[in-house]
Amino acid sequence: MASNSITVTPIAGSLGAEITGVDLRRMDNHDWAQVHQAFLDYKVIAIRDQELSPQDMMDVGARFGEPNHYPFVKGMDGFPFLFEIVKEPSEKRNFGGDWHSDTTYTKTPPLATLLYALETPERGGDTLYCDMVAAYESLSDGMKEMLAPLKGVNSAALKHLGGRKTHHAAVGGMKITGTEDADSYEAVHPIVRTVDETGQKAIYCSRGHTIAFEGMTPEESKPVIDWLQAHATRPEFTCRVQWKPGTLTVWDNRRTMHNAINDYHGMRRHMRRLTSGPTNPA
Ligand SMILES: [Fe+2]
Secondary structure, X not given: OOOOOOEEEEOOOOOOEEEEOOXXXXXXXXXXXXXXXXXXXXXXXXEOOOOOOHHHHHHHHXXXXXXXXXXXXXXEOOEOOOEEEEEXXXXXXXXXXXOEOOOOOOOOOEEEEEEEXXXXXXXXXXXXXXXXXXXXXXXXXXXXXXXXXXXXEEEOOOHHHOOHHHXXXXXXXXXXXXXXXXXXXXXXXXXXXXXXXXXXXXXXXXXXXXXXXXXXXXXXXXXXXXXXXHHHOOHHXXXXXXXXXXXXXXXXXXXXXXXXXXXXXXXXXXXXXXXXXXXXXX
């Protein structure tokens, strides 16, 4: 008999749900089916009141797929796929503070990201998400036809933030690595991808990582990339997760973007991250 009594509550009109009444350490297949269904239905699930050790987090991540390696932060001792995201009270810049889907500059970017809150500021430090399926579906037929054949060149260079070196120097509380290699991480993926389990089409493009359409110059591509981002992040396509220690949020990188709000200067925020389920976008 299942020990969990799961409640799934939507948190916005387009995407996002909060899940209570589950202990992810003691999850049978029936519980997992409910959690996974909520993930498919809502794209972002904030699972409250967890007590997860690093190994527990790896076990939950394995439900979504194989772990992915993140190239720019050192993993935890004994858990190379897990890493700590820390912003100290003295720091001004945060990690993940711009709209993006995770590591789209790799050949097989992750299906899901798991982010677990250990220490949260008294106020602020929420994360915004946007629904790339709803954004796609609301496009005109003409725009859908224009985007259909396009591929995006995705880069880790973060040129819009003054380069990854500048960005890394500013996120001082973290165990940064691989900075010198950042410009060599580049991958080409479709601008509209189709998600296996749901058959939904989603825009897969961000101003942060997508530097051009394949076969076009950055200057030619930028107006459309900028427009797609402005469109996808319209308020009605977003939701907002407010963290508490013990919240594990899992989001679908194939169908969402996220943006960590940097509004808690002078306070500490400590999270732990894992990406799971390498995918071949198509
Ligand atoms: Fe991210």
